[in-house]
Amino acid sequence: SFEGNERKSKKYANNAEKRLKLINKYFWDREKGFFFDYSYKDHKHTGVWSLAGLYPMFFKIATEEQAEKISEHISQKFLHEGGLVTTLNETGQQWDKPNGWAPLQWIAVKGLEFYGYNNLAEEIAKRFVNLSYRVFKKTGKMMEKYNVCDMKLEAGGGEYPLQDGFGWTNGIVSAMEMMINRES
Numbered sequence: 673s674f675e676g677n678e679r680k681s682k683k684y685a686n687n688a689e690k691r692l693k694l695i696n697k698y699f700w701d702r703e704k705g706f707f708f709d710y711s712y713k714d715h716k717h718t719g720v721w722s723l724a725g726l727y728p729m730f731f732k733i734a735t736e737e738q739a740e741k742i743s744e745h746i747s748q749k750f751l752h753e754g755g756l757v758t759t760l761n762e763t764g765q766q767w768d769k770p771n772g773w774a775p776l777q778w779i780a781v782k783g784l785e786f787y788g789y790n791n792l793a794e795e796i797a798k799r800f801v802n803l804s805y806r807v808f809k810k811t812g813k814m815m816e817k818y819n820v821c822d823m824k825l826e827a828g829g830g831e832y833p834l835q836d837g838f839g840w841t842n843g844i845v846s847a848m849e850m851m852i853n854r855e856s
Contacts, residue, residue, distance in 0.1 A: 739783075774841040
């Protein structure tokens with residue numbers, strides 16, 4: 673019945689509102705102007721600068737003020753010649769600098785687009801597409817991740833060897849290429 677749907681609709685809207693308040697309470701750092709992971713054991717932010725901080729923009733739940741601060745950090749801290757580093761940590765692990773992963777490039781690009789930061793989004797996409805093509809010309813393969821800081825290298829680090837030909841990379845590079853061609 674319509675009444676039941678209306679009741680469910682209000683319930684889901686209330687849950688979404690509560691979730692948004694909790695995201696802002698636990699993950700947003702007003703001083704630094706960025707979303708950080710929260711350690712429930714330590715009861716504080718982890719302090720790790722990560723592209724995960726862009727998920728609120730990707731899901732369109734960041735405020736305009738938050739989006740502005742996040743975009744500045746992305747441009748100043750994360751952006752390198754081949755795209756965005758996943759974190760600012762240099763640990764030798766696969767999820768850290770200098771590596772960039774296609775899904776997180778996409779989340780960043782789309783999140784920035786949703787808030788009108790089209791020039792930055794396009795620049796990230798162009799750099800990542802260019803890097804993926806360079807590596808493809810050299811190796812004949814699309815990779816699961818790339819070294820976005822040094823265009824002469826592929827990528828590395830982590831608990832297993834670099835993997836070839838990931839579907840997410842193929843799909844995202846294709847989508848970014850269409851986006852770039854649409855905007856050119």
